[in-house]
Amino acid sequence: MRDEVLRMFDELEDSVAKRAETLQKERLKTLTKKQTQNEKHLVDVTSCLETIENIFKNGTPVQKYIAEHSMESNVNALCRNIKEEKNMEKMNISFQFDDTLKLPPYPITVYIPGQLQSKFNHQEDHNSVNMAMKLTPVFAIDLKKTRDDIKDPLYSGIDFLPDGRLVAVDNKNKKCFLYNEKLEKVGSYQLSYNPLSVVVVSEEEVAITSGNRYNIEFLHVSKCNEITSSRTCNVNTKYYSICFKDDRQFVVGTIDEPIPVRIVSLTGEELDFSVNFPNKIYSVDNSDCTYIKSSDKIVITDRYEHTVYIYDIKTDTRVVVKDDQIQEPRAAAVGPSDTVLVCIPKTNSIVQISQTGQILSSLKLNMINPYRVCVSRDKSFLVVTNGCNGYMKMEKFKIS
Known part of the structure; x- marks a missing residue:
């Protein structure tokens, strides 16, 4: 046996x-x-x-x-x-x-x-799963017309200051506002033009673009919430969206120009990227851009092509992101893990995209027609505003 x-x-x-x-x-x-x-x-x-x-x-x-x-x-x-x-x-x-x-x-x-x-x-691609974010509502306010407002407000630009305060520009009423961490209005400044976008330059300075002026205005924002005009930088092109490239340069989206994105220094010097962009002209509100500093990539949204483009400057190549979840994309921002966040008004959501073009998540919002989005410096908070007359809102979320 x-x-x-x-x-x-x-x-x-x-x-x-x-x-x-x-x-x-x-x-x-x-x-x-x-x-x-x-x-x-x-x-x-x-x-x-x-x-x-x-x-x-x-x-x-x-x-x-x-x-x-x-x-x-x-x-x-x-x-x-x-x-x-x-x-x-x-x-x-x-x-x-x-x-x-x-x-x-x-x-x-x-x-x-x-x-x-x-x-x-x-x-499964565990890295992609780990990059998918979740949003927890923290604060929300209604944006209503005040006594000295001519029209219903439209916040066409928002950005976080390093200390957690929020700066916003009202395109319709030519104003710049400051909000604290609880979305309580703590400061305001009357502009002489219709602002389009805003970016925080330093702890006490912001830069604002305008569609009807050939310049970028810099405002001083004090710790005491006082806003004053600092200087004006003249340029040769009208710019819409604006974000930081490095300590001395901006990445800006052009208006009615054959090159959709350019570089502008803090002193107004304008340069072109070494990228073969398609010869397409975008008018105001038809495109938005942002910049991923860690990988040297430009993100451009094309509203009516229902497309998000991610350009790699180093290799002069691009990723074309088309998906049923991307319909008339508007503003874009760099989110956690250097993913791309895009406002989708058609579905009242924010879509999160990896740099390789993979849809990581689609997050429904409790607002109609999300219009602008920004993320805090430490990538822990996100603020969204919308563009629906009579139902204007601004909401702050905790990112996880």
């Missing part, structure tokens, strides 16, 4: 080894096929980029127009194929042992006390 049992285990060992070898060959064949498909995708993408580059450098306007529309279906197909190949399968091997030994005269296939089994599941 001892000899028979030992022989059983020897045959079991051979059977498991053969089955494991078969599984290995099957998986290697599948992975090799995936590798070949991915290499083909890479060749297709490279070919598309070369074709687009040649046409946009040397082609006529008609050729560029045809190329743009003909390439769109190719790009969408590539995106679908790459998305399908993106998720790798993880193979789990388990061995179930039968605790009952059956000795001859039963066939060897019957009394071998165990069998190798395999099961496949899709391995």
Whole structure:
């Protein structure tokens, strides 16, 4: 009996080894096929980029127009194929042992006390899951017309000061406001123009753009909540959205210009990025931009193309984000883990996008037509304003 049992285990060992070898060959064949498909995708993408580059450098306007529309279906197909190949399968091997030994005269296939089994599941991208954010409401206020207001307010620009206060500009009533951490109004300043966007420059200074003036105005914001005009920087282009690139330069979205985004220094020097942007002109409210400092990337929203573009300045490449959850995207901001947050008025939500173009989360808001969004310096708080007459709100959220 001892000899028979030992022989059983020897045959079991051979059977498991053969089955494991078969599984290995099957998986290697599948992975090799995936590798070949991915290499083909890479060749297709490279070919598309070369074709687009040649046409946009040397082609006529008609050729560029045809190329743009003909390439769109190719790009969408590539995106679908790459998305399908993106998720790798993880193979789990388990061995179930039968605790009952059956000795001859039963066939060897019957009394071998165990069998190798395999099961496949899709391995999740844990990094992407961890980057998905959640919002917890903290404070909310209604934005109503006051006695000295001509129109209902429209906060076209908001940004956090380093100490947690919030600066906001009212486009309709030509005003700049300060709010404390509880969204209580603590300061105001009357402007002589219709402001469009605002960015915090330092602990006590902010910069404001205007659609009807060729300049950027700097305001001094004291710790005592007093706002005064500091200086005006003249420029040659009208700018809409504005954010910081580094300690000396802004990234600004242009108005009615063939180049959608430019660089402006604190002294007014204007420069262009070394990026082949499409020759498309955006008017006010049709696009917004922001900048991801850690990876040197520009984010541009295209309202009526229902698209978010993420440009990599270092490689002069871009990620095109199109999804059913992105309808008429408006303002964009850099959120936690340097993800991109975009206001979607059609669905009253904020969509969170990774830098590779993956939709990480879509967060419903208790407001109609979310319009502007900003994130605190430590990425722990988020403020949203909307653009719905009669139902204007500003709400603050805790990010987790």
